[in-house]
Each structure stands twice: as C-alpha cells, then as structure tokens.
Amino acid sequence: MTEFGFIERIAQLFSGLPANGFEGIGDDCAVLPLGSGESLLFTTDLLTEEVHFLRDRTSPRELGRKSLAVNLSDIASMGAQPVATLLSLALPSDATGEWAEEFMQGYREMSEEFSAALVGGDTTRSASGITINVTAIGRAADDRIKRRSDARPGDVIFTAGELGASGTGLRDLLEGRCDTPAAALHRNPQPQVAEGRWLAGRPEVHAMMDLSDGLASDMRHILDRSGVGAEIDTALIPVAAGSDLRTAACGGEDYKLLLTADADAAAQLAAAFRQTFRSPLYPLGRITRDGGLVWLQDGRPVELDWQGFRHY
C-alpha cells in the first residue's frame, strides 16, 4: 500500500468517530475553530535517519532548523501564525551530548525567528537511528484560513518562489557534493510564514498549500480536494538556478507556497506581492473544470511521466 493509500484507509477507519469540532485529515493542518473568530491549527512531521536525512551530510544545527521549518511551512501554507511546538527526539548513544546540544541550538534559532514557543516534548533513547517528531500549533482568524479545497475553475495557479533547488541539492548530497549552493538550500529550507499570512489576508486567494512533495504531486492534492482540474504550462515553471525543469516539477522539499487566485484579481495580487516581498508570484497556469492535471507545451497537452518526490 502506498502512503496515500494508507492515509485514505486511516481516514476511512476513523470516519465514524466524533470530530470534536476539528476539521481533520486532508489538509496541511487540522483546524479547530475556537468559537471566538479564531482557530488553532495543528500539524505533525516525523523525520527518520536515512529516510529524511543522512547524518554525515547535514549538521545537527541545520537538522534542528529543518525539523522545525518543515512543520512551520505547513502552518504557513494555511495562512496561520506559528505559536508553539512539541518536539520528540529519539537519540542513539552516538548522537547525544554535543550533537543534541547543537541540534537544539538550531531548533531554538528557528523557533526564535518565528516566535514559536517550545511547550512540550519527549526525549528517549533509540536502539538504531535518530528520529525527530515535531508537532506545530498555529493560530489564525477563521476567515483568513486557506485550504486545499477552495480552488475554482478559472483561477490562476501561482508559486511563491522558484522550484527545484532542493531536489537538485538532494541529488548533490547523495552524490557526495555537500558544499554546493543547492545542497545548502536543501538542508536549510525557509518556511514562507510572512508570505502565507499576507496571502491569507487576500480574499482573491482561494486554495493554498506548501510544496513539500513536488508540484507534480502536490498540485493533484488541490485538484482532488477541490474537485477541479488544471492546465500547467511547463514553460512557466520557475526553475531555480542550477536546477532543471523535471526536478522543478517533480523534486520535493522546496517548501514554497502553491496557490490559486481569482483570475480577475491575479495581476493586481502578483503586483502587490512583489511590492511587499521584493519577489514575484510565478503564474503557472489555470484551474479547469475537470480533466485532472494537464501539462502544456506550446499550448498543447503533452504526456509526461512526472510524479511527485519520494524520500531517499
């Protein structure tokens, strides 16, 4: 069974249980409306050695930063402000002491950068590799939360940054080139928290998520949840310097925002974004009524075997 197959099975198993006020499985975060006009948002991510990172090719400080960053990116992707995290660490005997101290220094740096408190956790011994689990909690006004499920036919699709650097960096790392700019970007993702909050304040933004598994995979989540299709012009995909088109579409872990916006307001949105962040929103194509995800070259549909990213 694939990961997504297993998640669907879990959702099915639990569908009969009370929701206790939560919007649960299916988006980047679970959402709990507090009844006061605000909601809390929850997300969790598990990183295991040799699957999500190679210990000899990342510093503990970078790993501390990244463990938090990937969770803050989920909070950002729905437009929320991070408020707190819980951190679980399973450490083998050769990754305690100095390793653990440096990991926590990195985790603290990023916590401080995004004003997130560390409110709980669990530390334990591990019989084999390092495992890290972070649960992040965010806060947002109810009417500023963006979901995967709100894309509408005619919407313009944007990414809030260039793609492919992380995928290229991962390839560099696996081939032993640890000091390339792309490898550094792969180890040091930066969650688009300010961008997410700003976009959440714009009613013309309909659907939003973060690109963690790659455009080819993540775009399909928006389509599935919204019940729509999409046409993406491959020539419009913003390929990061040193990367290539296929990696930009299929590589994972870029942690840039992916969003759809009302076509009539899209140009104005992009201009205001550029003015605020000194960085463009890149239009990729359009949401269609149906038909799945269609890649266009020179305006014509092409068959591409592009799939999302799988870890190591």
Add this chain to the structure above:
Amino acid sequence: MTEFGFIERIAQLFSGLPANGFEGIGDDCAVLPLGSGESLLFTTDLLTEEVHFLRDRTSPRELGRKSLAVNLSDIASMGAQPVATLLSLALPSDATGEWAEEFMQGYREMSEEFSAALVGGDTTRSASGITINVTAIGRAADDRIKRRSDARPGDVIFTAGELGASGTGLRDLLEGRCDTPAAALHRNPQPQVAEGRWLAGRPEVHAMMDLSDGLASDMRHILDRSGVGAEIDTALIPVAAGSDLRTAACGGEDYKLLLTADADAAAQLAAAFRQTFRSPLYPLGRITRDGGLVWLQDGRPVELDWQGFRHY
C-alpha cells in the same frame, strides 16, 4: 547527560522565547488557556522499537492501543478530557500491510473508547525499526486542571490503583513469558480518564500526575515542582498481585494516578471515589514541608536505593 538533564537544558535554552500564552515544559501537558474559561492541553510521546516495545512480544493491535493510552494518561493526569490526537508512524518494510492495519485497528478501538478524534499525522518509511509518535490534545475547564506544582505540606498522598503489575509484566516479557497476566497488563495499560476528570472536580485534590516512570521517580517530580517533601510508608504501597514491593515502587508504566489531597477532606474523598469507581484510593503517606522523599518502615526513615524506571 540524563534525560532529565537534557530536558532542563532545553527549558533553559528556550526560556527567553515568548510563551504565546502557553504554560509549557514541566508538567504532564502544556496548557493553553483559551480565555473562555476553558483550556486546551497538549502532550506528546515517542515509542521506539527495542526501547519501548519488542515487536515479537506484543501484537500490533496492543501496540496501537498502548501508543494512544500512554498519551491519554497524560491528559487524564491533569484532569482533562481527550479530544483529538495526531499520529506519526515510521514503518520498516516488514511492518506495513497487515501489521499496519492491525496497529490502526487497536489505535481506533482506544480512540473510540475515549471519544478522541484522529485529526492528523504523518506516515513514512523507516530504514530500521518501528517508531510511533502520538500528540494528544485535551480540553478542561481552567479551574479543574490539576498540576504537579500544587502539593501542600500536610496533604495525603494517594494512588488510584495498585502498582507493580506492569513492571512485573515487563520482566516476564523480557524473560520470554509473554502469556502471564502481568505481561498482558504491561501491554494493555488503561488510562484513568474518568478517574482523572472526577478527581479534577474535587477542590481538595491539590497535585496530580500519572505514574509512568514509577513512584520513586514520579513522586520526586511533584516534590520538585511543589517545593515540598514527602514521607511514604512502604507498608502502604499497594502491591499488585504477583508483583513485589520494590517493583511497585520502582517499576514503570502502571499509568495509575498519583495525587495529593487536603488531609481534612482525604477520608471523604477516598470514600466518594470508592463509591463512584468501586475501587479504592490508596493512601501512601504525607506531604512534608521539605526534606525530599523519605521512605518509612515501621514509622522510621530507611535508606533505600529505589530509583525510577528506565526502559529496556
């Protein structure tokens, strides 16, 4: 560095960061007052293969139940009602398919029993053993939350159940006797959620926590947080059938509530508890002004090398 040394170091590292309204590290759960008279409570626990469980000596269904139970016990220990959980699973290739399905069946059974929704999670491949992380969320009225820090000199110390069965069961399992009653209890802890909520409604209950690391260790957490001492009469420790006194005091994972209550109301509290739950509160001794944790035999202090429990 010990686990507690590392946790203290983490608390120190993060002390300068904004708390964002949370009561953080130091109790069974982090507490977020919502401003409406209610709070949310958060806890997280990581279970790793060979440290917290042996795959060939527990069924996946039992492990699913236990992964949730240990977290619900933390929610119960502060008097809250569980509302939701997030579940992260890292599974090696030989623990997918049927194993994963049975694990989820067990997790679902216990979720249903305590009306907890599953609202998020992460599933990933593992290069070595199984790792499970659960984050549980609870809800309670602000004025019904019980903490480790509220024990007062003169309080009577109680446990809400017999002790030692889990520790004895663990010994049985490690020695290959997987079918003893104690081994079954070790694999199937039951969180005292109803008991915790009931006790939380009694103002004469001052401090409360759950016994996960053993009385000898956990009692010291109440003393440290409350700035008090304690005298425990070893003859009063309720030893579970088939267990022994030392295991009852030092063994872990009994998941019974440990509480302190005003001496003037203690007898009435115990009587009402027995009437409600058909099971006694066991008095163990008294909170003192200071002097650490003192074990008494025949009314006299004795030196015992009793320490808390460490996993496998």
